[in-house]
Amino acid sequence: AQSVTQLGSHVSVSEGALVLLRCNYSSSVPPYLFWYVQYPNQGLQLLLKYTTGATLVKGINGFEAEFKKSETSFHLTKPSAHMSDAAEYFCAVSPRVEIGSGGSNYKLTFGKGTLLTVNP
């Protein structure tokens, strides 16, 4: 079974500082990897995803993430935090399955989330 671990339920940074949100997964085969952001009282919005190809993935709002197979990680970074980045961030994984693999086709497993606060 897959699992996702987000290290740190709460990360606090100063405006202009580097943002680093950690995500590790447990899976026998590298899964598809996603980062979602949830602003207060809103739904989840996709930031970026890794499916195949280049391991450094660029997303919206200046965020990027790097897939490292050897470390089973998909950490999210942004060089310079803005006040508007304050939100909760979720890492999620989905298994790579072929058609006809039943329930696994739908499955998206979420981490417990990391709340990012940005101090002025």
Next chain:
Amino acid sequence: NAGVTQTPKFRILKIGQSMTLQCTQDMNHNYMYWYRQDPGMGLKLIYYSVGAGITDKGEVPNGYNVSRSTTEDFPLRLELAAPSQTSVYFCASSRTRTGAGYEQYFGPGTRLTVT
């Protein structure tokens, strides 16, 4: 496109009451999902559907029911509401199976309190 819409945004229920949470998507997505979000717990899948007339249980289906009569709509029914069902509920949709790398699109959520 409106994407995924949910109604109501907020609701307070008394123990034992029933209600239906509405979800509609206008992206012609085959797959639809219902999640609940509890503080510090991430999202847990309640039910999902791979197309009209086809639904299946997720991780936490007890106390809920769903139906999918059209591609656009995927209502979630709570029967005999209990305090443990106090949560934020999200509906999502995806073009096809997440197992092929397709992301899910989320609605704005319904905040439900059962007292």
